[in-house]
Amino acid sequence: MPEGARTAGPVEVVILGAGVIGLTIARTLLSSSPNAYKIKIVARDMPEDLDSQGFASPWAGANWSPIRSFIERTRKWERETFEKMWELIPQGLAMVLPTRVFFTTNEDLTQLWYKDLVREFRVLDPSEVPSGLKGGIAFKTFSVNPELYLPWLQSELLAHGVEFIRRRVHSLSEAAALAGPNGVLVNATGLGARSLIGVEDTDVYPIRGQTIIVHAPGVKEFVSFPLDAGKTGEATYIIPRPSPPGEVLLGGTFQPDNWDTSLDVDTARGILERCGMLAPQLKDKETRVLRHNVGLRPARKGGPRVEAAWTDVPLKSELLHESGTNVHGRVLLAHAYGFGAAGYQNSWGAAHEVADLIASKLNE
Template identity: 85%
Template sequence: MPQDGPVEVVILGAGVIGLTVAYTLLTTSPNAYKIKIVARDMPDDLSSQAFASPWAGANWSPMRGSNDRTRVWERATINKMWELTPQGLAMELPSRVFFTTNEDLSQLWYKDLVKDFRVLDPSEVPAGLQGGIAFKTFSINPELYLPWLQSELLARGVEFVRRKVHSLGEAAALAGPNSVLVNATGIGARSLIGVEDADVHPIRGQTIIVHAPGLKEFVSLPLGAGNPGEATYIIPRPSPPGEVLLGGTFQPDNWDTSVDVATAKGILERCAALAPQLKDAETRILRHNVGLRPARKGGPRVEAAWTDVPLKSELLPLPESDGRVNGRVLLVHAYGFGAAGYQNSWGAAQEVADLIASSLKN
């Protein structure tokens, strides 16, 4: 639907997906969009457990459930992270992943995605494990990366509105008819009226941030290698110097955001078994984190369709005639990335931008 002037875009959600979508729209199609990001939690709300982005490991690591579509997203994201490395926003990270079962490690799907992939010699594999691989990937620190994205968007004229939105109709009214509405609400898509996606669910992640300057590489075991709900990984960050994230847990449908002390002790023990340097005197625990990864049964939802508003729902918090827009909006969904939000972000954002551009032409 071609029109004169920039297209109004409202993005619901200021996590890594919403911010990256906004950045991609503005940099791939300059002057084509006027963007407003509307969210209850903003990128500088780094202690808020109400959204997932501040708590992420925020590196690239092998994930279960990848497919041809998500692999395209991951390749685009890795390529973007190499571009950000000279700025200090991302760090090239030597990595090792160990396995507890015998399998042909030379044919893993990501061997051509990461840099310098190789199968470890048996002499390089700790006792009790069956094999391992080494490669180079990236890591970032959400506490620096999210505010950077926000500053880039503010410099490009994006408006940030702190507001809890109850329904798609309420969001559409903020932009007007023939606008674009991007639903990047993460776990909020479960309760957003007009979406109410019951397939959205949390995956609880508990981690520990430590100062451990002796740790210089990402080390992990694949999911499923330990007890149910456990995930073992060590992720050095580009800054502050010496900051390392230790994990963790992978607990589907667990909404608990409190720190479990026994779990924290288990994380420290498992990570120290992989990296004995953690027992050095200079290691200090800085803080304990818990975040809820916004997952979705069936995988991420990224799709677009023209939608009539106002939406008909007896759950709407206000009468439909009160400030509601009558007409159509282009509704684009971008949520349900689970633990892979950061490593899918740039590729998924490009797909969203392509969906918007093609839909607006029709």
Template identity: 70%
Template sequence: MADSTTKTEVVILGAGVIGLSIAHVLTTKFPNAYNVRIVARDMPGDLSSQAFASPWAGANWSPIGGFDERTHKRETATFNKLWDMIPTGLVLSLPSRIYYHTADGLDQLWYKDLVRDFRVMDASEVPAGAKGGVRFTTVSVSPEAYLPWLHSELSARGVQFVRRRVHSLGEAAALAGPRGILVNATGLGARSLVGVEDAAVFPIRGQTVIVHAPAITEFVSFPLDSPSPNGEATHMIPRPSPAGNVLLGGTFQPGNWDTSMDAATARGILARCAALAPVLASKETQVLGHNVGLRPARKGGPRVEVEWVDTPLQSELLPVPESSAAGRVMVVHAYGFGPAGYQNSWGAAEEVTDLIQANINAL
């Protein structure tokens, strides 16, 4: 085994599902090549923190938007990885129904070969208000189990977790050091990280309700193709653990930074989901909690690319960190996945790892 002093320093800024997955892939493929530290204000165990998105996600695979080649590659890799993890109990194999306002072209949907058991519904299976629908089998995870699992896996591999609020790209680059690697997986933080200041980053507010409803065994989304003017988006996502728990949604509100629970919205979620699944109105359904999270989206799509930074990195807004030394740092940006962080996670981690390997000799 290589001595730790010969390893390249890697600092991953952000401990959400993207940052954790990158650390997992990097240490799996190259266990002796890198010293990996995850530096973040919020850690995987901070499951009640609204300051990052990962604890509040739907955390299933669901079709979002149209076809994009890079996204399709990331999501295919992620779906296959999660599918293979079903026997562990961390991932649930989930029958699904998606309804649309049109019946045209459903047999040619871009994701039909990505998921399992895809078929177009017969007209008799489609409820009032929709014109068509598809069935398939997807996957879901429970953030409250999945994030601690990633944390445990990485800790066992020697990945260090450092709780620290980082204000600037220069500060983060100084942590990586000359000839080091910095992975910027800050999500919404990329908007305010001095030296990045990506104005294309914006939140998509999501409010959901967690219930215990063992009778709900399918993922249902209705309708998928046209959110309402006030951002309502109706869906039900059963989770692998605790058994019988279901996430009911929800909202899709771009540009809304409000993290407070809105009672009227919660009542609307429960009413819309009960209309799709009347069993939810029974006394056996228990409301367990209300979630509000901000999905870290980006105009133009996720940013996954390499940027070279010469340190010390100057800024008129913040002083140069005392620990800064002259040198070159590879920065790999990986943020802006919006509502699709979990379903992009393993594929994005593979892409970041490939970028690091393709550029490592330039350090």
């Protein structure tokens, strides 16, 4: 820890952002060192704001789904998260999800990197693959419902003394003032990292996702194509949720650099048509549309930013002095944003890395 740092008592931690990444980091810090941190979560949008389009977490598919990954670091996050989510199944927070994924291009499906991660992986026989497709796989994965999972994380944190502060923060210096000298500041602001003064990361961009929530008790498996922007921006997937009974998410779109959060009716019709071809059960008379969703996945060119370093405050890049930001010294600044469509399935692994980085830097 830097010279002059306070060594007695818990370290003050401020986490900017109350989405799945910020909440999971807080839970991981408490689990790894129960008495080491005093945590505040500061955000404009809170876990109870499940109808807010200001953050992505309420709108996510929130399952583990195959995403092309060429970096061992993110694969490690996915492995850790998968195992953690699997442990939540007996509590009813996650469900076992039988899965079929179809491919439109020729690939060696026996060598997919996640074949030993998911449960009961197998390559589909050609007789099991719809006409016109190149191949498919089957396995078991998990899903959670953000509308239940986010409040559960929040309740866990409240039970352990975490303070939630509803506040719109404009700059790192403003947030550092909440943490205090030699405190820890975690930037888990998602798309907000683009406009947060002191970060201003122009590599951050949205991937628009439009989905439909339906009541379809006849649909029991996750069916999809690999998530990819492609030429059309369409993404087809069907994700049953653990509860309420019969709730299924139908998707969707994968539209980089599209900031539009309004509903597109033609897109919704296309989603229903494509998903109906993959799962004829959707045409049962019991199926009914519950609501339409539009959310912006917080992606980043070059991949997620997860790092930590001691930083002098106020930042020299901030030209004007802000009231309430007269903190001088250093804070440990950790970044954790830019996970795109993989926020939930990276969450526990990425949070573990952030917790390790914070512990290591505090001991320097």
